Amino acid sequence: MAARRSPFMPTYLEAILLSIYPTTLVVGSLFAVLDPVARAAPYNTTTQSHYANTAPSYFAKKSNVFNIFFVKQGWAWVTFSYLFFLFTHPSAGPVGSLAATPKRIRGLLRYGIVTLWWIFVTQWFFGPPIIDRGFLLTGGQCDLLELADEGKLEMDNTRQFVTGVACKAIGGKWKGGHDISGHVFLLVLGSMFIFEEVLHVVTNSTRSKEERTILMSDGAVKSAEVEAERVTPEVSGQWTLGAKIMLGVAALSLYMLLMTAAYFHTWFEKLTGLLVAMSGIFVVYFLPRAVPALRQLIGMPGV
Ligand SMILES: CCCCCCCCCCCCCCCC(=O)SCCNC(=O)CCNC(=O)[C@H](O)C(C)(C)COP(=O)(O)O
């Protein structure tokens, strides 16, 4: 009998999904280099964006409606679509009831950990979020020179504005250090979370054989199916409205990721955004396959 795949190895479908992200970033970045319109448009290297009045496309403007209402509220979209899915999909519990079934609780825990990672990286990490701490640690600071020149500000310690939000709020420029792309981070984390949670609907509805392997406490490597609570493929594979909305949110996220890659940021800022997002996905969706205690706590989607 052939040896089973390592629990850390993605399944075939997961491998395709994981490869979509670097591919999207490379395609978007190449577009920026090759498209004559994008090349000709002036680019501000401090803000890593085009100027609004000479932007090469609607999507190159920060004020574009998808940025304002979708990405800037990105975690709210992920949250509402997932909660709706979790409480209306028959594989997780009785439809039409808010009963706290074990599968719903484990789903909420997975969401909670991914959300905590989003909070730590973009909102708050015992003070400024990780993105802002990384920026300051790599030598960045809030540049208030223009305001000081205009006499609107006393030039005291500019490092007191230790978050990007506080700096921009008073009219300063967040300048100098390494700025992990918050957009790339959020769009990758949110859409990969959705794909991982909805994958069992795809595989069950198409009856595809996608074996996720797990490490048992006795060291044996088995199929995740051995721990699955009995739900038929007909139930697990139902394309409910919640599942479709989730895929819609993930699809729009991928499109906005392409736009971010094409019109904003350096290659390195996009790469670090991708890696920081993927580290959260690894902890919630791959680590439990090799750590039985963690698997018992947060489970695996569809199991
Ligand atoms: C076993 C451990 C369990 C741990 C449980 C912890 C649970 C914590 C749950 C807390 C619930 C939070 C619910 C959150 C609901 C929302 O999503 S409301 C907020 C909506 N806001 C957003 O979506 C903002 C998204 N925007 C950003 O993150 C940033 O703007 C950006 C896109 C990263 C860009 O940054 P800029 O600086 O603006 O460029």
Ligand SMILES: Nc1ncnc2c1ncn2[C@@H]1O[C@H](COP(=O)(O)O)[C@@H](OP(=O)(O)O)[C@H]1O
């Ligand atoms: N796809 C996109 N569409 C519009 N604006 C984007 C964008 N990707 C990044 N930006 C903008 O680029 C800046 C840096 O993004 P981030 O670091 O989150 O990736 C942010 O500007 P503002 O902070 O001025 O809104 C953000 O709005």
